[in-house]
Amino acid sequence: MTVAAFFAYAIALGIAAAIPGPGVAALVGRALGTGFARSVPMLLGLAVGDVIYLTLAIAGLAFIATAFSAAFFVVKLAGAAYLLWLAWRFWNEGIAVRKVEKSAGRRDGIASFLAGLAVTLGNPKTIVFYMAILPAVMDLSAVTLAGYGVLVILTFLVLFVVMTPYMALASRARLFFTDPRALRRLNRSAAAAMAGTAGWIVAKG
Template sequence: MDLAGLLLFSSALFIAAASPGPGIAAIVARVLGRGPKEGVAFSIGVALGDVVWLTFAILGLAALAQAFHGVFLVVKYVGAAYLLYVAYKIWSAPAVARDVAAETRGEHPAKLVLGGLALTLGNPKTIVFYLALLPTILDLTRITALGYAELVAATLTVLGMVFAGYIVLATRARRLFTTPKAIRILNRTTGAMLAGAAAAVASR
């Protein structure tokens, strides 16, 4: 596809992705609560969810998505329930000094990727961008196979930049919490952020 269209899409996606929402809140909370490794794995799942909705939009499957509304509703609530579970685990985690061994213990990367994917598939903000706003930005009926590949590459690049920025900032903030009292505050704040992200997804 032409460079102007690709830049327009990338710019719109950057603005949408960088604005705070359930996905960003969940990624930041992951990093604050469990470290950057879990944040990276979770963000990969979030990005894959964006690619799924991009594909739906380009293939003209908006009507199919409506037909399977019940399925996506279940996915939405499963994603919200997962976030609530993680929020509880982090909220109730003991406020002890972290060490390298503790940093390596956590959820399996595949589970984190699936969690991020489920969150995005049920995230109203993402759905609105790809199924409602994207058709006003690009003529989706004229996207070729090469154009689709370029859009996927642009999507992953833009989201990678946005998520990496948030992960770096959250990692730096996390290093400020060293005392048990500060860690307890961090755990409670992180748990609350995840619970808020879950509520945002489930209530829309």
């Protein structure tokens, strides 16, 4: 594979990721509710979901996707359930500003990761990118093992570069809200974003 092919992939993925969709909505909602650090596992889950589709596209998407469709469906439902739980928590309880910087527990991090993974696996924009756009950008049959490794690294780098500003801005916006009523509205906005994304995942399941 050539440097031009890697560059074309990075540019195409960056443009696709920058377009607001379920992934951005879920990540912003999570960042509004819990802050920057506790949103990182969700961003990691979003990126791993992209790597899964990248792998399927290179290895033969149709056959492998069919074989693992049941497993993907279970992960999607688990992620949607977690997003709904977060939505309920933010709507009814909220999280005070002083708690934003507290570290997440291990279970919370895993659940957030799975939610991000579920959002990507159920996102038709991601599916269309790897099924239709990616083959037009590069020759998938020419991807070597080393080339695949580079593509995986590029996927993580591009998604983190593109999505981190969304997460950072949402987290910073939260810190400006010190009035209890304003903070409650913010928590409920995060809840609405989470619930909407969860409903979208289930509806597309």
